[in-house]
Amino acid sequence: MNKQDYKVLAEMDYELGQVEKGYTNRTLYVNLSNNSIASKPVTQEMKDIFIGGKGFGLWLLWHGVTPETKWNDPENEIVISSGPVGGITQYPGSGKSLVVSLSPTTHSVMDSNVGGHFGPLLKFAGWDAIEVQGKAEKDVIVYVDGMKGRVSIIEASEELEANTHILGKKMLEMFAESESEKRGISSVSAGTGAEHTLIGCLNFSFYDVRRQNVRIKQAGRGGIGTVFRDKKIKALVVKYLGVKGDSNHPADRERITKVGTKMHKEIHDYDHIQCKMRQGGTTYLVGIMNDYDLLPTHNFKYGLHPEAEKIAGEVWRKRFTQGIPEGCWYGCTLACSHAVDGYTVRTGPYKGQVVSVDGPEYETIAGCGSNCGIFDPDAVLEINFYCDTYGIDTISFGTLTAFVMECYEAGILNKEITGGLELNFGNAEAAIELLHQMGRGEGFGAIAGQGIRRMKQIFAEEYGADPAFLQDIGMEAKGLEYSEYVSKESLAQQGGYGLASKGPQHDEAWLIFMDMVNNQIPTFEDKAEALHYFPMWRTWFGLNGFCKLPWNDISPPDNAQTDEPAKVPEHVQNYVELFVGVTGREDVKSGEDLIRMSESVYNFQRVFNLKMGFGTREHDAIPYRSMGPVTMEEYESRAERYDKQLKELVGFDPEGKTTEEKKAALRKYREDQYEKLIDAVYERRGWTENGIPTLGTLKRLRIDFPEIVKVVKQHL
């Protein structure tokens, strides 16, 4: 870095130290309001109870904010942490970071997981987490030099473009002193879209040694990119050179090596006959979801579309460059981080530039493609590219654009309101222009960019729309837009979405096949057990720096013959080995021990929601579009299915009844089922019928700290 070009606002030198059994035992605190930098110790209690990753993020944020703190108050924080196992190189999917903050769309605590090199490099640079509080006056870069042992807050030049595909490269130029140093640098950035909307994402970079280019992965959910730009952060940058197989200093490297090499071999032998992640990443899901009527189409009205194959896995396997080890952290042989190279941007400020587009992944294709009635792969790429560089979450963008399109077709919106945009389903050009408006903070894009919950209010108050209809079709819960699966025929998945702590994201539970296709969890108790186990299990990945995909997007050949194939028992045992191999915690013996770790953090997050004024039963409500057919056309499109259910499950004879009558009868039944499910899940989780963890539950999970008990007691 050429120092005279940049004004350093604050600096702190630190001892480099060494990682011990996955921990550096300290976290980095940066306050941008007063330009202070400090080191905080990690206590044994933090490690025992909160483990790391999201656990550390929640614990640090809890102490940074009060119940009155708003997302754009200086007190709000962005915390990034990988976890004790994060950064090992021997096992696929071991380099994730978890980001935690108060969300601009849910106003409560948000977590988002992301690949890229930032989290692991931050740890090797000496820090288990970075916690950024305060707001800068002018744009800044926070730079952690893990070679020199120095943290700097640097004033960012006004000319420096915020948009990630430009900024990411600039960060390399600024902080890499030679070509060979580029691989040791990772940045976190957002873009102008994150500034002008509430659905901003964060891009975490890694250097691609073959393309010699910056690649990015997204912490997409809940608008943390918006918080980032509100704090006037242009970029967080870390430098650490010399990652080795033992940089994480595990307690027992051999244990890790054993399961790691076994897993690489398993992927080598079976991925090409299972999910083909190495060729197409998560895009294989498009075809499967379409086959099972689960691919969101036209704002989740339907689950399939005759044109779906135009944006399905085979198309992307051809578009993605093959033959490159596309892991977002070292050693990920599942290698899902594909890219389309040589794409010529066709609209907007970067029109004509030839770029590599990172992705698209399943969620982007389903959200920005089928859900908006768009089946043109180039349009999906254009949206993917601009969402990323503007720092906008593709899931929220897709789901809210689909909502806007339905409102447009229903006559709630018109050209006058949208400023000329004809937002019919399938109008890719209008969707792309809406995105550019978000990037500029102009026109109807500035309204849409506030998210579905806010739009519902605006459309009702200003355009006279029926609030009940908007509530039914607006696919958000807790203020977060739904991710891209149709949950209508799976009660368990409705709960998976509705009960998710941060809002309807599938990273807590994806139970549709177990429930709807294989009928493995028929009773409320079965579903409640699944809605206990799987959210806890998946939470565990986020405490340790793991990616979920190598758990069940590849499976051992004999998995189907095990007692519980949905859990992938052999892989669960792999994770026990990895955790103990890194931390040396010999008290951990089985998958159940891992679940207990998650339970503590999961319940703590529930209490955190309570602290912020949410977290009770009413906040676990979901829109009816996610439960059943809202409109006549939806009912009639699958009338045979619904009529059969009315007859067999509801005891209502559909013969001679109008669609309206049948729809109402089905709705009454399904809404009642959802409430019964919630009752069962709360009981299984040790919560009251209002969704409050009992004092006994807090005690059992060792989180009965006075400050936590105090929050809970107000609700008991």
Added chain:
Amino acid sequence: MKILAVKPELCTRCGICEKVCSQTFYKEENPEKSAIRIGERSPETGHYVITVCGQLGACIDVCPVKALSRNKKGVVIRNKKLCVGCYACVGFCPILTMFIHSNLTEPFKCVACGKCADECPEGVLSIIEVPDLALSETEKWAIKVKEVAA
């Protein structure tokens, strides 16, 4: 390109090659640190199974840090400085000739140095020239990136 060729029908499993290899690279006689391994007799052929790298190069394209490449003689070599010890190459070698050892953080393989061939008393091993293989995807990318830069 240069490879270590084997004639299993002549092998008596005397173990000299394994000792020579580990001695050459790790200064100890330890078959577990050898890049050539003599296994049990194959039930099909009745000969001892000899496992050693054929310089096929499949590992080159799975290395995330470009630590694996061919040298001028066509031998696949590992750049110790760049290697991050992820073992992707170990799991993805089609003939399982990238090896690991619990004392080492990084994998190792045959570099066709010929030391074992020199010492083999039965003439099982020899260094031979074979036609070059097609370029790996990694090598093709390197050319492409250079062209774009130019």
